[in-house]
Amino acid sequence: MLSDGIHKTKDYKIAAIYGSPRRSGNTDELLNKFLEGLNSCKYFNAESGLKLSIEKIMVSGLNISSCRECRSCSDDGACKR
Numbered sequence: 001m002l003s004d005g006i007h008k009t010k011d012y013k014i015a016a017i018y019g020s021p022r023r024s025g026n027t028d029e030l031l032n033k034f035l036e037g038l039n040s041c042k043y044f045n046a047e048s049g050l051k052l053s054i055e056k057i058m059v060s061g062l063n064i065s066s067c068r069e070c071r072s073c074s075d076d077g078a079c080k081r
Contacts, residue, residue, distance in 0.1 A: 011051040014038060021060040031056070 016035055020027045035054055038044075044052040065081065072080040 011053065012044070014052065014054045016054060016056045017059060018056060019059045023058070023060070 014035075016031055018028060018031055022028070035056065038052065038054060041052070042048075044050050067079075068081060070080065072078075
């Protein structure tokens with residue numbers, strides 16, 4: 001364990017959820033700068049043994065709809081909408 005309480009063998013996963021429909025706007029730029037800061041953090045480098053993986057999720061690009069309660073997912077676990 002490092003002196004500041006971080007375990008050396010942990011892998012850290014970050015899900016950055018971007019909800020604005022406007023890509024490349026101010027919110028997108030702010031999120032990108034935040035993620036750049038995380039990537040350059042001194043704790044996550046080859047010397048520390050800590051691994052950081054980041055996934056940026058763009059909500060406007062997802063096909064999200066409500067469940068129709070058709071129960072077809074109970075056959076194989078996949079939604080058939």
